[in-house]
Amino acid sequence: MASLSVSRHSxxxxxxxxxxxxxxxxPTRVRMSLRDDGPAIAVVGVTGAVGQEFLSVLSDRDxxxxxxxxxxxxxxxxxxxxxxxxxxxxxxxxxxxxxGVDIALFSAGGSIxxxxxxxxxxxxxxxxxxxSAFRMDEKVPLVIPEVNPEAxxxxxxxxxxxxxxxxPNCSTIICLMAATPLHRxxxxxxxxxxxxxxxxxxxxxxxxxxxxxxxxxxxxxPPTCKIFNRQYAFNIFSHNAPVLSNGYNExxxxxxxETRKIWNDKDVKVTATCIRVPVMRAHAESVxxxxxxxxxENTARDILxxxxxxxxxxxxxxxxxxxxxxxxxxxxxxxxxxxxxxSQDGNQGLDIFICGDQIRKGAALNAIQIAEMLL
Amino acid sequence: MASLSVSRHSxxxxxxxxxxxxxxxxPTRVRMSLRDDGPAIAVVGVTGAVGQEFLSVLSDRDxxxxxxxxxxxxxxxxxxxxxxxxxxxxxxxxxxxxxGVDIALFSAGGSIxxxxxxxxxxxxxxxxxxxSAFRMDEKVPLVIPEVNPEAxxxxxxxxxxxxxxxxPNCSTIICLMAATPLHRxxxxxxxxxxxxxxxxxxxxxxxxxxxxxxxxxxxxxPPTCKIFNRQYAFNIFSHNAPVLSNGYNExxxxxxxETRKIWNDKDVKVTATCIRVPVMRAHAESVxxxxxxxxxENTARDILxxxxxxxxxxxxxxxxxxxxxxxxxxxxxxxxxxxxxxSQDGNQGLDIFICGDQIRKGAALNAIQIAEMLL
Numbered sequence: 001m002a003s004l005s006v007s008r009h010s011x012x013x014x015x016x017x018x019x020x021x022x023x024x025x026x027p028t029r030v031r032m033s034l035r036d037d038g039p040a041i042a043v044v045g046v047t048g049a050v051g052q053e054f055l056s057v058l059s060d061r062d063x064x065x066x067x068x069x070x071x072x073x074x075x076x077x078x079x080x081x082x083x084x085x086x087x088x089x090x091x092x093x094x095x096x097x098x099x100g101v102d103i104a105l106f107s108a109g110g111s112i113x114x115x116x117x118x119x120x121x122x123x124x125x126x127x128x129x130x131x132s133a134f135r136m137d138e139k140v141p142l143v144i145p146e147v148n149p150e151a152x153x154x155x156x157x158x159x160x161x162x163x164x165x166x167x168p169n170c171s172t173i174i175c176l177m178a179a180t181p182l183h184r185x186x187x188x189x190x191x192x193x194x195x196x197x198x199x200x201x202x203x204x205x206x207x208x209x210x211x212x213x214x215x216x217x218x219x220x221x222p223p224t225c226k227i228f229n230r231q232y233a234f235n236i237f238s239h240n241a242p243v244l245s246n247g248y249n250e251x252x253x254x255x256x257x258e259t260r261k262i263w264n265d266k267d268v269k270v271t272a273t274c275i276r277v278p279v280m281r282a283h284a285e286s287v288x289x290x291x292x293x294x295x296x297e298n299t300a301r302d303i304l305x306x307x308x309x310x311x312x313x314x315x316x317x318x319x320x321x322x323x324x325x326x327x328x329x330x331x332x333x334x335x336x337x338x339x340x341x342x343s344q345d346g347n348q349g350l351d352i353f354i355c356g357d358q359i360r361k362g363a364a365l366n367a368i369q370i371a372e373m374l375l
Numbered sequence: 376m377a378s379l380s381v382s383r384h385s386x387x388x389x390x391x392x393x394x395x396x397x398x399x400x401x402p403t404r405v406r407m408s409l410r411d412d413g414p415a416i417a418v419v420g421v422t423g424a425v426g427q428e429f430l431s432v433l434s435d436r437d438x439x440x441x442x443x444x445x446x447x448x449x450x451x452x453x454x455x456x457x458x459x460x461x462x463x464x465x466x467x468x469x470x471x472x473x474x475g476v477d478i479a480l481f482s483a484g485g486s487i488x489x490x491x492x493x494x495x496x497x498x499x500x501x502x503x504x505x506x507s508a509f510r511m512d513e514k515v516p517l518v519i520p521e522v523n524p525e526a527x528x529x530x531x532x533x534x535x536x537x538x539x540x541x542x543p544n545c546s547t548i549i550c551l552m553a554a555t556p557l558h559r560x561x562x563x564x565x566x567x568x569x570x571x572x573x574x575x576x577x578x579x580x581x582x583x584x585x586x587x588x589x590x591x592x593x594x595x596x597p598p599t600c601k602i603f604n605r606q607y608a609f610n611i612f613s614h615n616a617p618v619l620s621n622g623y624n625e626x627x628x629x630x631x632x633e634t635r636k637i638w639n640d641k642d643v644k645v646t647a648t649c650i651r652v653p654v655m656r657a658h659a660e661s662v663x664x665x666x667x668x669x670x671x672e673n674t675a676r677d678i679l680x681x682x683x684x685x686x687x688x689x690x691x692x693x694x695x696x697x698x699x700x701x702x703x704x705x706x707x708x709x710x711x712x713x714x715x716x717x718s719q720d721g722n723q724g725l726d727i728f729i730c731g732d733q734i735r736k737g738a739a740l741n742a743i744q745i746a747e748m749l750l
Contacts, residue, residue: 190718191718192567192663192718194569194648194661196571196611196650196652211593214589214593215593218586218589218590218593230698231700234653234654234655234700235654235698235699235700236571236652236654236659236698236699237696237698238694238696238698238711238712238728240694242694243691243692243694245691246714246715246717247672247691247712247713247714247715247726248714248717249694256717256718269717269718269719270717270718271663271716271717271718271719271724271726273569273661273663273712273726273728275571275659275661275728277571277611277652277653278609278652278653278654279609279610279611279653280609284611284650286569286648286650286661288567288646288648288663297622316618316620316622317618319613319615319617319618319624321612321613323605323610323611323612323613324610324611325606325609325610336613337613337622337648338622339621339622339623340621340622341646342621342623342631342644342645342646343565343566343567343631343644343645343646344644344646349646351622351646351648353613353648353650
């Protein structure tokens, strides 16, 4: 992976970026994942931050495959990738790339998904798409495996029948991992969300720019502003997604609309304010919840402690609550600051604070969990 | 000021810390502020971040004074401070320090205020206190000059009658600077606040630690954790104030209680989640508002454009909204992301995003505006 666009010299980024695939120990290690009865898979956008995390998660979870294609744009074609002791050459993505591919994991931006997703489906591939291209398409399931697995139960890989499945937006996934178990108990009527979003959501280049800018500012130099049109180091700013005529930006509207679709509840009310903070790869979210039915904070805490993919970090005495740093490179979403909302009468309101790795559960892990359900 | 505890070598901190008093131009400059008919003033905690900003703001605003005492703990006594071309020696704070002092500006922590505030009042001094010691005392006005000047109209300096006036918490000031003009028009019933708070709220040493930690992390070293018991660089965390039995931390409860007192409205409902972000000296707040009466976003924007001490930065097309960096060292609080809340029916809900300099309007400027009303 020496030719990756992400600077591997950087201590900071190497600490925050996807872990490299697990070192193997030569001939004594039995590889369970590369095997004849696994699906043929393809990773689209394999040189990006999420693409790299796809590989890392596939390996971590011993995802079975009989073959894997490394696909990217023409610019990246020809690079070499070592994955689970095997050498691969990155191939240029074309419609024909999907011949014989059972499952394709896409993370190369919405326009690539729109162009090549349907082509893959035509060839019988099940596409798990990390972009926003198909999320709100009524015919495409939008899935968080812990939340709404039933939405994709009719889809399986290797049947020769292609399909699209959309991975939700990272902020939505992280929020709903914690909100859903509470919603199931007491029904959420309204959520007010404020996010603290990491650089990684804008890709590896944004993480590099945050690091570069921070070095520059510390040295008294003007910060380089290529990805974001402003100083990000020691600053926060309203999410860079385009702002719509209703004043919400696209990132915020994803939370509003995707929540309704994933919960299959067109009446749930959501507002969000999405802000970028100078953090590398994990998002945080402050979430105020209003329920139809009573739910006290102790019950909520117990529910969250038993929720799959969720850890509770909520030690008031030690002032120990989730932080983005401690969930970085972790699978679980962490929840804390669980408390009765003083601004709502009765006990039908809670405030909670959630952190989750944006690249992992917010993108690659969720997609591969979806892929696992296809087997 | 060469002996200040804050490292003046640091480009980063010098950029973010209080501006030094304006350079004077020698004998041709007429100093209006040092004059016989001004009050005798004292600055308590003069070597701290807010104490230094007191001096900067006094000078910027040509605050009149016939004398000024520089007071601090024994540890800082004997240091020299040059202020408006005059040499001062920092004196150790004692009860007797206030003999003949008309106005004392306190920013040395709650315990110092509790010990020396009443002593100063006994000597006929009007104390403007930046700590939380007296804020919720029914007999002590809690004042934001643009919001509730009437609360202190019975207090004047130089009458020989001492009094206490409390400066609200920084997060409360910044929030209410924007929320009050809207409250006056449509009556706020409920506010849901999430903060993005700067290092400066924990003092100059916290700002230094953030800078130091950032350098260390960039160099691959473990971060120095003296002020905060965790990594702050490239991370965010729940505010370090102690957490109470209701699960709110003290910073959050200040917003809840101080809002009620300042608005003289015991029914207003407030919830807050206070989070520190790696920013030097300006806070940001995401605020969701619920009103009794209708208020559309265009009217709200016009109201805020005309509000004293508030600037509106709300360019949706250019994705230009307030950031902490651009309000640093500025007097005005900036508001943007003004939009109808999609999660509330009718037009009785708004989301807004506010940024304000924590040391300036959040502390020193507000205190000196209070002092100006005493003249």
